[in-house]
Amino acid sequence: MATVNIRRDVDDKFYRYKMPVLLTKIEGRGNGIKTVVPNMEDVARALNRPPSYPTKFFGTELGAQTTMANDRYIVNGAHQADRLRELLDAFIDKFVLCASCKNPETELVITGRGNNEDIHRDCKACGAHTGIDMRHRLTAFILKNPPKKDKKKGKKGMTAEANVGGPVVFDEKEGSNEDDSPSATPAAVPTEGTEIDAMLGRGGDPILDNPDALAKKVKNLDVDDDDEDEDSPFYQLRVWLTENAGPSDAEVVAKLKELDIVTKHKALVEIGHKLFTPENVAKEIEERSSLLNALVTSEKHQKSFLGGLERLVALAPNADDLIASGIVSKILMAAYQEDVLDEDVCINFGTHVSKKYVSKEQSKKVRKAADTFLKWLEEADSDSDDE
Ligand SMILES: [Zn+2]
Known part of the structure; x- marks a missing residue:
């Protein structure tokens, strides 16, 4: 080379x-x-x-x-x-x-x-x-x-003794099947669709073509209240998101694939809860809209995502301040504007209390704070009715 x-x-x-x-x-x-x-x-x-x-x-x-x-x-x-x-x-x-x-x-x-x-x-x-x-x-x-x-081998690849006068040896990975040819290029990514879609393998990935097969595989895990089990992929996702702040969208997708939960709505609970920072969540939802649009594929997914966001806000150490700052409506607005959440799901969230993700009292506080956004929705609706 x-x-x-x-x-x-x-x-x-x-x-x-x-x-x-x-x-x-x-x-x-x-x-x-x-x-x-x-x-x-x-x-x-x-x-x-x-x-x-x-x-x-x-x-x-x-x-x-x-x-x-x-x-x-x-x-x-x-x-x-x-x-x-x-x-x-x-x-x-x-x-x-x-x-x-x-x-x-x-x-x-x-x-x-x-x-x-x-x-x-x-x-x-x-x-x-x-x-x-x-x-x-x-x-x-x-x-x-x-x-x-590198626990196994110490420093290689740049050892002075090994390559006096010659190029460094690129042999750090044992048994890696590298192609030394610089003209070798990885498989082309389709130019249509988003990059996330390409990473998810939309249109060809057997995981997505056979969601039933995948569902069967993790069926025993896909019931409520099992996600505290350390073997649960959702638990593992939570640990990974906790330990790896600010991963790229691609890294998130790669992790979901590794855990075999790309299509799972419960993955969205962990993503809503752990991928975002409480203070910047609305902006971060905008930034990650293509990832979210690729993952949130049904009403169930939307509800799980909202459940995770509810945890993010309600369990934050400064939850009361966050709620008082209007964060709930900002989150809903961002997710609605980015087409991640539908109007009906937002309205349902803002008008019902649930103890599925947080305590009833916490849920009440969070969901009540959606009223600014719900009012905005109402006004937007009546505006368009006038036209
Ligand atoms: Zn030096």
């Missing part, structure tokens, strides 16, 4: 640290156009960083959404290869190279806790510990998705 010096500013063909040349492939068109980096895993391996880091870095620098699922690393929008290679240089400078000796044999180490968390680069070559600029937005992502320690 074509390689390049990890430090592209070093014009020395005997420079030891090499990486594959970053490749790009533009897919889709119109609003759905996106740039796929087919060899992101190989590039990241050469840098001894998870492939999600440089991908997310591109996203933060370009102000673009990124998706990372099923070994596909995608930046929304059309971006030239040269531009992404320049950004990769910036990533390497900020997050890989030792700030002291500029050697790339470093490891990211997180220290401290809570608000005092800090990330620095531990240099294997000179021993320096040099800090990362914690103002960069990628640092939040790194703290949420810390680098995994």
